[in-house]
Amino acid sequence: MFVLVRMSADVARSQGGDGEGKGKRNPNLGGRAVGILNTRNKTRNLSLKEITDTKGPIPIQFELRDKQTVMPLGDHAAHWSSYIGEVIRGVPLYPSWLKVPKERKAALITDIETQFDLRPHMESPDWTKINAGIQQHLQKAYNTNKPAFKAQHWFIDPTTGTYNVEKIRRERPENIT
Structure with missing residues (x-):
């Protein structure tokens, strides 16, 4: 059995048309794609x-x-x-x-x-x-x-690919002991 599947031009456009997937990953965002942060508010019950x-x-x-x-x-x-x-x-x-x-x-x-x-x-x-x-x-x-x-x-230093410990210590949030 042979099934013909056509890919919509809309799908290609939504991915940037370059065929490389959903978008560039940013290590400072924990590997999440750029532009998808804070899409929901935190629950307040x-x-x-x-x-x-x-x-x-x-x-x-x-x-x-x-x-x-x-x-x-x-x-x-x-x-x-x-x-x-x-x-x-x-x-x-x-x-x-x-x-x-x-x-x-x-x-x-x-x-x-x-x-x-x-x-x-x-x-x-x-x-x-x-x-x-x-x-x-x-x-x-x-x-x-x-x-x-x-x-x-905690942010990853893009030059080394590891956590920037000094920056983390300098910019420590108040509720970290």
Whole structure:
């Protein structure tokens, strides 16, 4: 069987017509194509804030899985994941999650309590497992956020192809410890 496929001239024009793909990659943009930065605003969890402004902290349920993994359940499970990401973006950059001070981790739980009602879980005999699962969620979000933070603030020197450490140290953002 033979199939004839015609390439549209519009496709060739959208790629610059040179047949070399989507555009020139820029190492200072973390390998992303030039011109596609900031196409979306950061999430602000507006629907969650609207709910908590009218009803207070919302209930969240957790399922303890076989390997001590905690899964958020219910109508607000998606809000949970989004809010964890929002909370983590406010944590300064440390070498690893293990180096984040315990006081800061406790403050994150307090912050989460402003949006989600954790009180019933804190009073349950499973709180130790649930808290460990919440810490796992926070750690995963932190480790996911770190590369994005580096891409935003760490620049590769085009002459050497490596990070310009001196420039990074001089222009260090305030929330890096």
